[in-house]
Amino acid sequence: MNAVTHKTAAKWLERFDRAAVALPQPRRDELRQELAEHLEAVIESGEDPDTAVERLGDPAEIVAAEGLPPVSPARARAARGLLLLPLTGLLYLTPALPPGPLNMLVILAASFTVLGLVLRAEASASTRTLGVLGALAPPLAGLGGILDKVFQAGGLMTQEPGRAYQYALGTDSWVIALGQLAMLLLGLGLPVLAGLRLRRQETPVDTRAFLGALALVLTPAAGLAAALLLSGSRLGTSVGTMVEVPLLITALACAAVLLAAGVMLLAHRGLSLLTKVLVAAAILTAPVGVALLAEHEVQPGGVSWDAGTPPTEVPRDVPDDRTLPLGLGLLLVIALPLAAADRVHRAEKDEVRNSR
The missing domain is CATH 1.10.8 (Helicase, Ruva Protein; domain 3)
Structure with missing residues (x-):
């Protein structure tokens, strides 16, 4: 032996x-x-x-x-690139610079340059994965912001004998606010987080547990952004009709990544049964929460009459109160994944402490 x-x-x-x-x-x-x-x-x-x-x-x-060696030059360059990458956010955050092909080209060029630096950096698999996500986040956030502006310009006209109703189709205001905040966190905050991690020395960490917990932590931001874009793609614009299927495929791919991360966590021997149950619940219900948040609402945007007096009845297309679906969606997309990630983090800290 x-x-x-x-x-x-x-x-x-x-x-x-x-x-x-x-x-x-x-x-x-x-x-x-x-x-x-x-x-x-x-x-x-x-x-x-x-x-x-x-x-x-x-x-x-x-x-x-x-003796711990100093951070390698390749790793230091990758860290500097990630910390400077959020500056490209000015190209899609500043109203005076409307988003366009040139702006997106600059953002893509900067992101792929930093991506190359990250791939050449001497780092562990978990740190490199976080760096790759940080490098790719700005162009995805910029594209999401552009699509959101295009989607919200939609409208719908319905005509009946003797009158014409014009409805404004709009995503729920809470989903708009949270979705836009999520895209900012992904596009500006994630590169900074990855850059700070590359700047310091590695600490002992279980790669599988780290990647699984990272997927859970990113679920709220990715889920809110996906819900906003999926909702906006159904607001009646030509662009929305064109990209609805690609957005749905992207959302399903994110769900598959979350599922794979969950499988890694469920196979981890150091996690308690309660933690694994919470992780499984967060993974299985997060897509349901995104679907609940992605339901758009229809509000009357104005009514024109050929003759007569304006109507007093509310159009039937206006949905009922969505407080319950919205609250349940936020619970499944935000609260449950973060609670599961916290449980995993605590379990890992306890395991490291007990192993010493």
């Missing part, structure tokens, strides 16, 4: 792997091999592995004795 197959030694080496993520890969592999060989020699000599592991001590202290 060697150190890899022995339960106590294997668990200690897993703790070392998490703690040594900040070390350069050649030195990390060399040090791990030395420690594994030492544990194998102890096991073969008949000494109690628990005693040997206790004598080695905390893996984090062994890593600290190596």
Whole structure:
């Protein structure tokens, strides 16, 4: 039996792997091999592995004795690019600069340049994933803002004998406000978060748990933005008719990513049953919440008559009170995913604390 197959030694080496993520890969592999060989020699000599592991001590202290290397130049360049990337938001936030092909071309060029820097940076899988999302967020947020402005310009005219009704189709005002805020958070906040993470040294983290929790944390912003755009695509504009199917496919792809992240979390052994139930509930109900928020409302925008007196009856197209669907949608899209992410984060902190 060697150190890899022995339960106590294997668990200690897993703790070392998490703690040594900040070390350069050649030195990390060399040090791990030395420690594994030492544990194998102890096991073969008949000494109690628990005693040997206790004598080695905390893996984090062994890593600290190596000295943490400075952030690599490639990683520093990627961090600077991510921190400067939100400046492109001026191209779709400033009213004096109407969104157009030239603006989007500049945003895309900046984002893909930063994306190349992130892919070349020396970072763990979790940090690199966050960097990629941060690099791609600004053009997606800019495109979403452009589509939202186009969608809200829609209208509908219905005619009856002797009169013509003109209705303004509009997304619920709360969904508009929250959806636009979500696009700002994605386009401006996510690159900054990724840049700050690249600027500092790696900390021991379970990659699967980090990516799963990240998907849950991003669900509110992505869900609100998707609900706003899906609602706007049905407001009667030609652009909305053209992009409704691509938007739906994009929303389904986001749901698939969330489902994959949830599967990773549900397969994680360090999470309690209650945490896994909360994660499963958040994953399965988030698309339902987006669908509830994406229902647009129809309001009378004005009435013109060929003759006679203006009508006093409210058109039948005006829906009933949507307070309950709106509240339930916000609960499923915002509150539940964030609660699940918090549970996962707490469980990971407890696991790291108990492993020391």
